[in-house]
Amino acid sequence: MAETYVSGAAGRYATALFELARDANAVDAVKADLDRFSAMIAESDDLKRLVRSPVFASEEQERAIAALLAKAGITGLSANFFKTVAANRRLFTVEAILRDFALLVAAYKGEVTAEVTVAQPLSDSHAATLKQALDALTGKDVKLAVEVDPSLLGGLKVKVGSKLVDASLKTKLNSIRTAMKEVR
Structure with a gap:
């Protein structure tokens, strides 16, 4: 994995999530959750607006993300990760985080x-x-x-x-x- 570099806030979040997933032997499960969330973003203009727009308050983003995760069946490490990203007002970086996480998983495998x-x-x-x-x-x-x-x-x-x-x-x-x- 030494040859894969990710940078910026998205890279730091992706690296942290990858390391947690690797330590928990849950890389494939987390990758599946992230792929599911990525597909949800691709299919929904409202979700794209939620993750990209700075006009939504942190609490609104957290509530919306929690409801979406529950509906999609995304739980555990992945759900906690998305909730943390929303709480930290970094939801606008989620698409870059998903991309960087996929790069880290590919290098790992x-x-x-x-x-x-x-x-x-x-x-x-x-x-x-x-x-x-x-x-x-x-x-x-x-x-x-x-x-x-x-x-x-x-x-x-x-x-x-x-x-x-x-x-x-x-x-x-x-x-x-x-x-x-x-x-x-």
Whole structure:
């Protein structure tokens, strides 16, 4: 985990929660709770407004969060964490905390995410072949985050950490276009 750095208030909260979850052997359970809460934010404009807006009083945020957690069945360490974040008036950082926590969990489990951009959706067999190749290349369990961008025309872009491999037809055509301009 030494290679994963998170910073700022969100990073400190995420690190504290991760360490508590790790010490309690509850990393997977807390991650599931946080994923559920993240999905709730994505689905509800009202919840987005609650976590992002400074106009709500701390007590209002605490009551609303407690009710949401109870409804979603989020209890224990995760519930206490969200209540503490609300009580400390840091609910506006919760989305960054969720992102940073996921990074810490991935590093802890030896996982890495490859951002893959393709011109057309990958078939299951192509995705499996790509995952297998990236697993072998990195020596880690690679999760694929696939995005479709038809402007690539063909091929793909793969970003793992700070390394980017651009094998898209669009980039190759642009390289040819640049080379042709230099010939003139």
